[in-house]
Amino acid sequence: MNDWIRDVFQGRPGWMNALLVFCGWMAFVYMPWDIFWKPVEADQEVWFGILFTGWAAKVMALPHWFVYGAAVYGFRRRRPWMRTWGAAYAAQVAFGMFVWTVVSVGGFLGFVGGLIAGVPFGLIAWGLYSAEEQFAPRLATLAERYGEWALVTGASAGIGAEFARALAREGVSLVLTARREERLRALADELEKQWSVATRTVAVDLSSPDGAARLADAVRDLEIGILVNNAGAGYAGRVDKQETERLERMVTLNCQSPLVLASRLTPGMVERGRGAVIFTGSAAGHQPIPYHAVYAATKAFDLFLGEALFVELRARGVDVLVLEPGPVQTEFQDAADEISHGGEPPEEVVRVALENLGGPPSVIPGWFNWARANFAQRIGTRPLTAYVARGFMEPRTPEEMK
Numbered sequence: 001m002n003d004w005i006r007d008v009f010q011g012r013p014g015w016m017n018a019l020l021v022f023c024g025w026m027a028f029v030y031m032p033w034d035i036f037w038k039p040v041e042a043d044q045e046v047w048f049g050i051l052f053t054g055w056a057a058k059v060m061a062l063p064h065w066f067v068y069g070a071a072v073y074g075f076r077r078r079r080p081w082m083r084t085w086g087a088a089y090a091a092q093v094a095f096g097m098f099v100w101t102v103v104s105v106g107g108f109l110g111f112v113g114g115l116i117a118g119v120p121f122g123l124i125a126w127g128l129y130s131a132e133e134q135f136a137p138r139l140a141t142l143a144e145r146y147g148e149w150a151l152v153t154g155a156s157a158g159i160g161a162e163f164a165r166a167l168a169r170e171g172v173s174l175v176l177t178a179r180r181e182e183r184l185r186a187l188a189d190e191l192e193k194q195w196s197v198a199t200r201t202v203a204v205d206l207s208s209p210d211g212a213a214r215l216a217d218a219v220r221d222l223e224i225g226i227l228v229n230n231a232g233a234g235y236a237g238r239v240d241k242q243e244t245e246r247l248e249r250m251v252t253l254n255c256q257s258p259l260v261l262a263s264r265l266t267p268g269m270v271e272r273g274r275g276a277v278i279f280t281g282s283a284a285g286h287q288p289i290p291y292h293a294v295y296a297a298t299k300a301f302d303l304f305l306g307e308a309l310f311v312e313l314r315a316r317g318v319d320v321l322v323l324e325p326g327p328v329q330t331e332f333q334d335a336a337d338e339i340s341h342g343g344e345p346p347e348e349v350v351r352v353a354l355e356n357l358g359g360p361p362s363v364i365p366g367w368f369n370w371a372r373a374n375f376a377q378r379i380g381t382r383p384l385t386a387y388v389a390r391g392f393m394e395p396r397t398p399e400e401m402k
């Protein structure tokens, strides 16, 4: 509990934490009480100095609730939009307090009282607007934060290749690994030429039981500061029609190999007091998915593993993040024998991951994927979610595999 509290409040100035606590109180305690329990006849809301009462006040309380809820997120994640947005809201309150007091008290006394009531909120508005650096802190480069070398699995295509490009852009040297060595070599040449980083390629099959251990041996001489556990595969179809051996290899690739690599490489990170581990999970990890049942289960494993390691390792200087994309435009769907159905560009999901590294334990790129995964996890019961997910997956499964 203490660690959690420290996690929530660390790194922000005291005034921002105070606003965070206030907005949290308003969003989770006061506004629900105000909207759902306070008698209608006693309700009052003020917007821009205009007083709303009764049912009008109930309706006008909803945008207030939204504002405080968004502010909790904005202060917690220090989103750049919070600066102007929070300042605008505080300015509106300052204006409202001033007008309200002038009108209700009247005369010179009302004017002075209005200033006394409005100025503190005006100062908050001004303070927020001026705090540009606090909302977009200039972070050290990834190499400075975590170390010179990164290991990216599944770097021969899709999301892994984009991770490698994004890390090289930040000056991080790279171990690139997958089965198709010629592709790894081509990417290594590109990164060396374009970003002057060092590279090493290791061709290995991570679906074989000792693949991850052999890879860890091959980088024993390097201080790996960032581990991107990204290699993975799916396999669409009904379980009685799927090949058992291919399912087993998928579980080794998606679950066992990331675990072995994390287990082998995090001791060095903990010893150095810095490091990062990224798991490419999937939004699929939030729900049972008929016709992708084993894949979804492997991604649930990655999610639970990563989120637990986040808590274990944070205090030791190691950041863990589970990236959970929805559909992405890569070779994944072909490799999984799915009927092609498009998706987000891989650069975008990598951008979201690196932006969130050092922040929350997991991130789902794209609001629609976020909404779908959260429906599955928080609102829908698991059996209901499984039926909904079947509706999504069945049309994407080849006829002969249904």
Ligand SMILES: NC(=O)c1ccc[n+]([C@@H]2O[C@H](COP(=O)([O-])OP(=O)(O)OC[C@H]3O[C@@H](n4cnc5c(N)ncnc54)[C@H](OP(=O)(O)O)[C@@H]3O)[C@@H](O)[C@H]2O)c1
Binding pocket: 153, 154, 155, 156, 157, 158, 159, 160, 177, 178, 179, 180, 181, 204, 205, 206, 207, 208, 230, 231, 232, 233, 234, 253, 280, 281, 282, 283, 324, 325, 326, 327, 328, 329, 330, 331, 332, 333, 335, 343
């Ligand atoms: N694309 C999506 O819609 C999507 C959505 C959510 C999550 N994800 C996850 O994102 C990760 C990356 O997938 P992607 O979309 O980039 O797919 P991709 O384009 O098919 O790339 C998969 C990568 O994993 C490597 N790989 C596959 N089997 C391997 C094995 N046995 N041993 C070593 N490496 C292996 C592949 O290289 P080689 O073939 O050269 O070995 C390739 O570099 C996976 O974990 C996937 O589950 C993808």
